Amino acid sequence: MSFRFEIEARDGSARTGRFFTPHGEVETPVFMPVGTVGTVKGVPQDTLEELGVQILLNNTYHLCLRPGVETVRRLGGVQKFMSWDRPILTDSGGFQVFSLSDLRKVTEDGVAFRSHLDGSSHFFSPESSIAAQIGLGADIIMAFDECTEHPAEYKRTKDSMEMTLRWAARSKQHFEEHKHEVPWFGESSASSERPRPSPKDGLERGTHGDDCHHEPASADEGSAFLPPEAAVGHGQTQALFGIVQGGMFPDLRRESAQRTVELDFPGYAIGGLSVGEPRPMTHEMVDAAIRFLPQDKPRYLMGVGTPEEIVHYAAQGIDMMDCVLPTRAARHGLLFTSEGRITIKNARYAADEGPLDPNCGCKVCARYSRAYLRHLYSSNELLAQVLNTIHNLAYYLETMKRVREEIRAGAQCRRPARRDDSA
Amino acid sequence: MSFRFEIEARDGSARTGRFFTPHGEVETPVFMPVGTVGTVKGVPQDTLEELGVQILLNNTYHLCLRPGVETVRRLGGVQKFMSWDRPILTDSGGFQVFSLSDLRKVTEDGVAFRSHLDGSSHFFSPESSIAAQIGLGADIIMAFDECTEHPAEYKRTKDSMEMTLRWAARSKQHFEEHKHEVPWFGESSASSERPRPSPKDGLERGTHGDDCHHEPASADEGSAFLPPEAAVGHGQTQALFGIVQGGMFPDLRRESAQRTVELDFPGYAIGGLSVGEPRPMTHEMVDAAIRFLPQDKPRYLMGVGTPEEIVHYAAQGIDMMDCVLPTRAARHGLLFTSEGRITIKNARYAADEGPLDPNCGCKVCARYSRAYLRHLYSSNELLAQVLNTIHNLAYYLETMKRVREEIRAGAQCRRPARRDDSA
Numbered sequence: 001m002s003f004r005f006e007i008e009a010r011d012g013s014a015r016t017g018r019f020f021t022p023h024g025e026v027e028t029p030v031f032m033p034v035g036t037v038g039t040v041k042g043v044p045q046d047t048l049e050e051l052g053v054q055i056l057l058n059n060t061y062h063l064c065l066r067p068g069v070e071t072v073r074r075l076g077g078v079q080k081f082m083s084w085d086r087p088i089l090t091d092s093g094g095f096q097v098f099s100l101s102d103l104r105k106v107t108e109d110g111v112a113f114r115s116h117l118d119g120s121s122h123f124f125s126p127e128s129s130i131a132a133q134i135g136l137g138a139d140i141i142m143a144f145d146e147c148t149e150h151p152a153e154y155k156r157t158k159d160s161m162e163m164t165l166r167w168a169a170r171s172k173q174h175f176e177e178h179k180h181e182v183p184w185f186g187e188s189s190a191s192s193e194r195p196r197p198s199p200k201d202g203l204e205r206g207t208h209g210d211d212c213h214h215e216p217a218s219a220d221e222g223s224a225f226l227p228p229e230a231a232v233g234h235g236q237t238q239a240l241f242g243i244v245q246g247g248m249f250p251d252l253r254r255e256s257a258q259r260t261v262e263l264d265f266p267g268y269a270i271g272g273l274s275v276g277e278p279r280p281m282t283h284e285m286v287d288a289a290i291r292f293l294p295q296d297k298p299r300y301l302m303g304v305g306t307p308e309e310i311v312h313y314a315a316q317g318i319d320m321m322d323c324v325l326p327t328r329a330a331r332h333g334l335l336f337t338s339e340g341r342i343t344i345k346n347a348r349y350a351a352d353e354g355p356l357d358p359n360c361g362c363k364v365c366a367r368y369s370r371a372y373l374r375h376l377y378s379s380n381e382l383l384a385q386v387l388n389t390i391h392n393l394a395y396y397l398e399t400m401k402r403v404r405e406e407i408r409a410g411a412q413c414r415r416p417a418r419r420d421d422s423a
Numbered sequence: 424m425s426f427r428f429e430i431e432a433r434d435g436s437a438r439t440g441r442f443f444t445p446h447g448e449v450e451t452p453v454f455m456p457v458g459t460v461g462t463v464k465g466v467p468q469d470t471l472e473e474l475g476v477q478i479l480l481n482n483t484y485h486l487c488l489r490p491g492v493e494t495v496r497r498l499g500g501v502q503k504f505m506s507w508d509r510p511i512l513t514d515s516g517g518f519q520v521f522s523l524s525d526l527r528k529v530t531e532d533g534v535a536f537r538s539h540l541d542g543s544s545h546f547f548s549p550e551s552s553i554a555a556q557i558g559l560g561a562d563i564i565m566a567f568d569e570c571t572e573h574p575a576e577y578k579r580t581k582d583s584m585e586m587t588l589r590w591a592a593r594s595k596q597h598f599e600e601h602k603h604e605v606p607w608f609g610e611s612s613a614s615s616e617r618p619r620p621s622p623k624d625g626l627e628r629g630t631h632g633d634d635c636h637h638e639p640a641s642a643d644e645g646s647a648f649l650p651p652e653a654a655v656g657h658g659q660t661q662a663l664f665g666i667v668q669g670g671m672f673p674d675l676r677r678e679s680a681q682r683t684v685e686l687d688f689p690g691y692a693i694g695g696l697s698v699g700e701p702r703p704m705t706h707e708m709v710d711a712a713i714r715f716l717p718q719d720k721p722r723y724l725m726g727v728g729t730p731e732e733i734v735h736y737a738a739q740g741i742d743m744m745d746c747v748l749p750t751r752a753a754r755h756g757l758l759f760t761s762e763g764r765i766t767i768k769n770a771r772y773a774a775d776e777g778p779l780d781p782n783c784g785c786k787v788c789a790r791y792s793r794a795y796l797r798h799l800y801s802s803n804e805l806l807a808q809v810l811n812t813i814h815n816l817a818y819y820l821e822t823m824k825r826v827r828e829e830i831r832a833g834a835q836c837r838r839p840a841r842r843d844d845s846a
Contacts, residue, residue, distance in 0.1 A: 038798065042465075042805035046786065067773060067798045074774060075794055083790045351494060363469065367506045371498055375461065375490045382465035382808055 003140070003239035003266045005298050005319075011410030013290075013317040014403075019267075019298055021087040021139035022184065022236040023079055026054045028298060029314040029407075031400045032089060032322040033393055037062045038072075038082040041327055042386040043393070045084050050363070051390065052397050055087040055139075057322045060132050061096030064122070065115050069135040077137025077183045089322075090138040092129045092171075092243075095271070095303070098147045106146065108163065126170035130178070130240070137183045138238065142269060143171035145243040150275045157247035161256050164245045168263055172240060179237040241267040241300060248281055250288035257292035267320075268293050269300040283312070290317055307336050307399050314403045326396045330388035333377045336395045342370075344388065349374040362394030426563070426662035426689045428721050428742075434833030436713075436740040437826075442690075442721055444510040444562035445607065445659040446502055449477045451721060452737040452830075454823045455512060455745040456816055460485045461495075461505040464750055465809040466816070468507050474785070474813065475820050478510040478562075480745045483555050484519030487545070488538050492558040500560025500606045512745075513561040515552045515594075515666075518694070518726070521570045529569065531586065549593035553601070553663070560606045561661065565692060566594035568666040573698045580670035584679050587668045591686055595663060602660040664690040664723060671704055673711035680715035691716050692723040693741075706735070713740055730759050730822050737826045749819045753811035756800045759818045765793075767811065772797040785817035 005028075007017035018027045033040050033048070035056045040048060048056070058078055063069065075081045078088050094111075097104060101113035101122075110125030129144035144167050148160040242265035246252030260268060270289050273282050286301060293299050300320035301313050310321050326336065335342040337357035342349075344356075352370035364373075364387045376384035428451075430440035441450045456463050456471070458479045463471060471479070481501055486492065498504045501511050517534075520527060524536035524545075533548030552567035567590050571583040665688035669675030683691060693712050696705050709724060716722050723743035724736050733744050749759065758765040760780035765772075767779075775793035787796075787810045799807035 037802050037804065038795070039804050039806045042809060044786075044806065044809060045790065066802050067794075071774060071794070071798075075776060075792070081792075081795055081798075083792070083795065350490060351497060353498060363467075367468065369498070369504075369506070371490075371494070372461070372504055372506065375494075375504075379460050379489050381460065381462050382805065383462045383467065385805055386465060386467060386809060 002237045005267070005296065007296070009408045009411035011407045011414070012315065014315045014407045014410075015317060015319065016404045016407040016411075017319070019319075021055075021239065023085060023087045023139050024054075026087055027404060028319040029310075029400055029403055030054055030320050031310055031396050032057045032320060033396075034059070034322055034324045034327060035082070035084075035088075037066060038078055040389070040393070041331065042382070042389050045082065047390060048084070048393075049086075051393055052401070053086070053393070055089060056084060058088055058090050058136065058138060059093070059096055060090045060129065060136065061093040061100065061124075063090075063136055064093065064132055065117055069132045073135040073137070073183045079137065079184075087140070088138040089140040089320075090133050090136055090142065091302070092133070092142040092144040093124050094129070094142075094145045095147045097124055098149070108166075110144075111146075126167040127174040130171050130174040134175070134178055134181050134238065135183065140239045140241060140267070141175075143168040143240060143242050143265070145245055145271055147272050147275070148245055148247045150248065150272075150277050152247050154249060154252075157249055158252055160247070161245045161252050164243065165256065165259050165263075168242050168260060172242075172263055172265070175238075175240045179240075182236075182238055184236065239266045241265050241269050241298075243269045243271040243302070244289045244293075245272045246285070246289070247272060248277055248285060250284065253285050253288035254292055257289045261292065261294060265297070267298040267300060269302050269320075270318075271302045273301070274303045274305065279309070283316070286313065286316055286318070307396065310396070310399060311403055314400070314407075326392035327389050330392040331385045333384070333388065335388060336392055338395075344370070344374050344377045344384075346374070356391055357395070360391065360394060360398070362391050362398075364388075364391040364394070425660045428690070428719065430719070432831045432834035434830045434837065435738065437738045437830045437833075438740060438742065439827045439830040439834075440742070442742075444478075444662065446508060446510045446562050447477075449510055450827060451742040452733075452823055452826055453477055453743050454733055454819050455480045455743060456819075457482070457745055457747045457750060458505070458511075460489060461501060463812070463816070464754065465805070465812050468505065470813060471507070471816075472509075474816055475824070476509070476816070478512060479507060481511055481513050481559065481561060482516070482519055483513045483552065483559065484516040484523065484547075486513075486559055487516065487555055488540055492555045496558040496560070496606045502560065502607075510563070511561040512563040512743075513556050513559055513565065514725070515556065515565040515567040516547050517552070517565075517568045518570045520547055521572070531589075533567075534569075549590040550597040553594050553597040557598070557601055557604050557661065558606065563662045563664060563690070564598075566591040566663060566665050566688070568668055568694055570695050570698065571668055571670045573671065573695075573700050575670050577672060577675075580672055581675055584668045584670070584675050587666065588679070588682050588686075591665050591683060595665075595686055595688070598661075598663045602663075605659075605661055607659065662689045664688050664692050664721075666692045666694040666725070667712045667716075668695045669708070669712070670695060671700055671708060673707065676708050676711035677715055680712045684715065684717060688720070690721040690723060690743075692725050692743075694725045696724070697726045697728065702732070706739070709736065709739055709741070730819065733819070733822060734826055737823070737830075749815035750812050753815040754808045756807070756811065758811060759815055761818075767793070767797050767800045767807075769797070779814055780818070783814065783817060783821070785814050785821075787811075787814040787817070 002022055005019040007015045009016050018025050032055050033053055036059045072078055072081045079085055097111050097113050100116045103114045105112045112123050114121055126144040133141035145164040146160050148157050242260040244256045244260050246256040273285055298319040301318040304321055304323055333344045335344055338359040349370040354370055355365040357365050425445055428442040430438045432439050441448050455478050456476055459482045495501055495504045502508055520534050520536050523539045526537045528535045535546050537544055549567040556564035568587040569583050571580050665683040667679045667683050669679040696708055721742040724741045727744055727746055756767045758767055761782040772793040777793055778788040780788050
């Protein structure tokens with residue numbers, strides 16, 4: 001059993017528990033910091049560990065372009081590549097193709113697009129996305145979906161949802177056929193054979209070739225992945241999650257949830273939200289989908305949110321969230337604190353000796369003054385981005401930790417209360 | 424006694440020992456990383472501590488422009504401002520004025536210049552430089568000098584050297600009259616009074632005003648520095664070092680050294696080198712000056728050098744060095760290792776699982792592969808600059824630590840040898 005989810009306590013719709021992956025367990029609800037190309041921008045991995053980061057998100061689209069799946073696979077997968085031995089989740093690349101790339105062309109087969117880095121041509125299909133994600137070797141990988149644009153008409157949204165369902169089935173089929181190719185076990189070819197990087201490898205391949213249209217090399221071509229029996233012997237494979245789409249139409253969200261569940265995944269994501277719609281609509285769509293997702297499987301709401309929102313969605317029964325907000329906002333000097341948001345470049349902080357957040361125990365708040373952080377930001381110093389990111393992540397992680405504790409406490413309060421007051 | 428220097432062992436011209444400052448002691452020979460505006464670019468202070476950084480250099484010119492001396496002084500000095508409680512040295516601003524600023528005009532009084540940041544007008548004299556350095560509150564501060572350009576004719580060089588000597592005397596006089604104004608002790612005004620930053624304070628003042636022409640506020644203007652008796656009561660003041668100039672002429676280097684020593688400083692720097700001259704000339708000028716510097720005072724060679732050079736100069740009897748090379752080169756992907764220099768963007772490292780330097784014990788070499796560091800650099804990721812800087816500093820600090828050990832070992836080997844073979 002490579003993936004397992006256990007609920008430990010419930011409080012209303014909210015639940016707390018943990019899931020188990022080949023690289024360790026994760027307490028839920030969990031916030032997953034975004035480490036796009038295998039790094040949370042500016043933060044060393046040991047600092048992420050100190051912060052209590054349980055699981056990171058990497059972006060398949062970006063890693064496909066740089067350094068290329070084949071490079072990461074030969075180096076033993078993303079965990080080994082970035083020296084992070086806790087769990088990792090990769091997205092399918094679908095969202096980035098829709099939000100970042102140029103000249104996108106969507107067909108039933110998949111999406112042809114040009115890299116935002118250099119305009120080079122690439123192609124993602126359900127099969128190539130899953131192949132790339134197997135090559136990268138994250139613990140949790142995502143079905144390839146179409147993120148429907150907002151606003152979109154009903155028919156367009158339904159057609160898109162139907163295609164995402166067909167792509168989910170294709171994603172699952174490709175995964176089942178190739179899941180043993182995960183590059184976790186044994187010596188990677190890079191250490192055992194020390195091959196010279198070929199012109200089609202690494203950056204060169206990623207930026208000029210069709211590297212995202214990944215075809216696993218067969219064994220007689222000198223492939224480094226272990227034969228099926230080796231990986232199966234370890235009993236460990238990745239977990240492939242399905243993604244619910246359906247735009248801003250509750251009935252399509254319901255249908256998408258029900259039919260995705262019929263395909264049977266170990267976890268379900270809700271995608272296509274936080275794409276410009278008003279927040280009450282987001283909440284309504286989450287609600288429309290979540291009631292048709294199984295209780296015993298983790299639910300992952302993609303790409304949210306503010307500190308207030310992650311608390312809200314956890315209360316709605318979401319178990320996993322990711323968002324660039326804490327890290328991206330930090331780099332732009334927007335800091336989340338228990339006393340509200342702080343724009344650190346503001347002149348009011350120039351002589352402020354106090355910590356960023358007097359209620360925060362992170363190493364930034366323990367050591368540096370607002371005056372110093374303001375100076376670093378105003379001076380465009382690298383350390384501003386590093387320290388701001390550490391604090392914002394600490395704030396998000398602490399928020400989620402408090403949510404877990406509150407769910408446990410809420411569940412405990414209720415139990416004796418029922419015994420005493422059940423009549 | 425605020426500053427004291429003890430030599431513990433000698434090996435030829437080289438010596439190892441330690442100096443004592445109000446913020447702690449420093450083993451020599453020492454390499455001082457450059458933290459221009461109160462930060463070693465990209466590296467948090469706790470990491471600098473882990474690296475064993477003993478003393479940092481801050482640039483007076485930059486801190487004058489941002490956040491302004493008055494802001495730092497009110498916050499208790501640079502140590503408190505940047506949360507670094509080990510020793511700090513500030514330069515006089517002279518070198519930056521000559522290398523960075525526009526429209527420089529030098530007179531006997533001082534240097535008028537325009538900020539490289541925004542073109543605002545400023546003025547540095549020996550008195551204003553020392554006043555700024557007292558306000559910043561580093562443990563070691565430097566006399567205001569003219570860094571003679573290279574190449575320069577003999578007469579021009581001699582005239583410049585003569586002015587530097589007059590400026591050294593003025594620097595010392597101003598220091599003696601104001602050294603009690605150092606902002607280390609007691610509550611800073613920022614914490615005790617929580618003043619609103621005035622329009623002339625902080626960035627606003629630094630970038631538009633004449634902030635570098637610093638005049639300490641008198642007590643009846645609400646000044647935060649303690650009256651003379653308070654600082655004297657702690658028995659702690661800064662140490663002002665003199666600077667030897669003399670361009671590329673050995674006789675001027677000798678004269679500058681002798682006459683600077685006559686002014687009597689607790690330590691002596693050799694300035695105006697590494698300004699474009701060939702290395703053998705640098706060595707000759709160091710040699711011409713160092714033989715006329717007293718044995719019992721620390722000697723600081725400003726702005727050098729490569730790893731090979733810092734070893735060489737330590738052997739010549741230099742006790743202190745600083746250089747932007749390890750940090751700046753790191754940000755440009757040039758890494759120093761026991762196996763030579765590495766340009767990390769090179770494609771040969773794309774699949775290299777080995778550490779940057781197999782003989783380095785730093786946390787970068789302990790954790791990350793060359794392939795990952797190459798990927799970070801190629802992807803223009805912040806973490807590349809952070810990790811590269813940590814490694815290069817570790818390499819420099821370890822080099823200097825080895826030099827100290829070798830001097831001690833050399834001194835020990837020689838002693839018994841003399842006893843046995845003295846005839």
